[in-house]
Amino acid sequence: MPSSQAPPAGATALDPTAVRPDIADARIVRVTPAEIRATLEGLRTDGFTMLLDLGAVDYLTREPARFDVVYHLLRLPSQPATVAEIGTPERVRVLCGVPSDAVAVPTVSDLWESADWAEREVFDLFGIRFDGHPDLRRIQMPDDWEGHPLRKDYPLRGVARERTPRPSFALKSNVAAGTPASGRTAAALQKQIAEVRRAIDGHAAPEGKER
């Protein structure tokens, strides 16, 4: 989008854990796919009984790891507990850098059941495979879909629609509002509207009129 303040071409995301401001939302742990299993097993033994969320982010040109698989864990008791007993539970965010979809990440669906669909979704939308997952197949997209839509190099409108030309207003160019699409005059449009109105609101349809 042409603008004096548009980001320069080629700007990429920085590593968020390196530059993040001091937001105290969770303890951050950064690991590689080789370490992820041990780390998460350790955290689970440590009392992080709930895997809140498992998602992924695509940083496209970041080195050494293009993708991040992000695990959010919460330390909750596994038996009934009051508000006072729960207090302010600790949150942990584990970021696992995945260089490409050739590297598979070990599954955690045997540690937390909630990981099942979440890992399928990451596989579906990013293409990252999870070793040991019982049923790794697409979940959001149709089974025969090609490509992984949430990757940054996947076009927003999808591969098929990107090939077709789009009308100029889709590029958000400055077409004046109210410009008639076909160049017909306002009077002709008014006449057409009046005819349609007569046909709908009026009495019986005119005899012999071809629709």
Add this chain to the structure above:
Amino acid sequence: MTVSRAPEAVALDVVEQSGNRMVLSMGPQHPSTHGVLQVITEIDGETVTKASPEIGYLHTGIEKSAENLFWSQASTVIERMDYLSPLTNALCYYLAVEQLLGPDAAVPPRAQAIRVLLAELSRIASHCVWLGTGGIDLGALTGFFYCFDLRERILDLFEASGGARMHPNYLRVGGLAQDLPDGFLGRLDAVIEMYEPRMRDVRRLLQKNPILQDRMIDIGIITAGEAVNWGLTGPCLRATGIAYDVRRAFPYSGYENYEFDVITRSEGDAYARFLVRLDEMDEAMRIIRQVRKVLDDPGPVQSPDTKFSPPPKETIALSMEALIHHFKLVSESFRVPPGDVYAAVEGPRGELGYYVVSNGDNRPWRVRTRPPSMYNLQVLKKIAVGELIADMVVMIGSLDPVFGEVDR
């Protein structure tokens, strides 16, 4: 199974031995699945032996759309995830963005109070839909009419304040788009007045109804340990006895100033979830009454920081700087410093979270949703086994999924 034999003579084991198994695809178009869910069930007679929910029939690519929209535009698509309580989505997203922007984006107290008010109204409106449609699944149609009428009054309030009944897009970074209109507080008082007698009627219709109890008690039992392992949050978790509520554990938007109870039960069945949600509606109204007292005092509803707050509309026609400032904000939006944050709120369905990543641009780099409905729905794989096929709709209703959020 031969028809000529008397029903009593057909013993259950004969049915099992004859292998009355079939694979039934429930949905994605079905009157009782609260949305587009397909459950591929293997049933033995009437008993479910395996249930595989298939989702994705409402996958909208909202997260990808959000990456291509400005920060304030992204909330329009994000609101359409949990479409029963749109404001909750916007609130959580803006909490994340405001954390990334830092202390400059501090929300003034009146705006925080109004956010809490609208969030709790959304909770009641969402539970009204759950209760009404849950009743319809069981054949209780009157409750539907009562609940939707209450919901209408609440939607009138959303329309008055934000401009639309659903998806008002009323929130902005640092506060709200504009203050509440004149007469709003009077209408709010009317809703608060009508709530109690209406809910009394609804409870009289449903809560002790023997048919409803028969259909819900001991159906879909989840233990506390299972709930935590399956990632359940919200009423589904609290019905097992664990009092985890994000409003208490990680207070946001001024919730620490209001008194309310976290409702729990211990049975973990569909009826327990039903009761938890009913009582939660009452607690939400309790919070609304407390917020109402605060709203009499005037105050600003937008952060004064001009980096992301547009100038007041009245000044745009008079001041060139204001005009340019507004133009820049609308055409190019503000930038958010690089970083990542996970912000969570207590939605009607559980912990709704957004993991927002910014690379310093005027668009989000990634908005990952932590969808409570998806994790709540997953447990259906487990609890449906051994129940009757007719209980499937009761269980899905008691988990209260919204497919805009499950599929995104």
Add this chain to the structure above:
Amino acid sequence: MAVANSGADFLLTTVDSVARWAQSSSVWPLTMGLACCAIEMMTATAPEYDIARFGSEVFRASPRQADLMIVSGRVARKMGPIVKRLYDQMADPKWVISMGACASSGGVFDNYAIVQGVDTIIPVDVYVPGCPPTPDGLLYAVNLIQQQIKRGGRGGILARA
């Protein structure tokens, strides 16, 4: 509307108009609620708006028993074939309301996942704009369908392709 072309049609005209009046007074919709618009569609059955007074007393879940498909909500690419199959399963005469911006044109979601207008897969009689449209809008659309039926347009009892 086709021109009356023979004496045979003359005999059936009164019966035809009575049949059309009956059809238009009891249009039963199919429950095709997909997303946010579905909630407004449900609200249209609620007391404030009450679609039943226009004859849409019941929403049938089975396509075999419904006349009108109200496509309410965004149609995902995965859901498209199912919408088409349900439309095919409906018996003639049948009508379609495309409710909301997403069903009419893809709405706010100009991306890979959403069918850009349900009229790319099934023929639509009335489009209702809005995101979501108020239930008033849906009621007006049902009125327009009723007027279309009375005029004997596409889908009348002697429906021609």
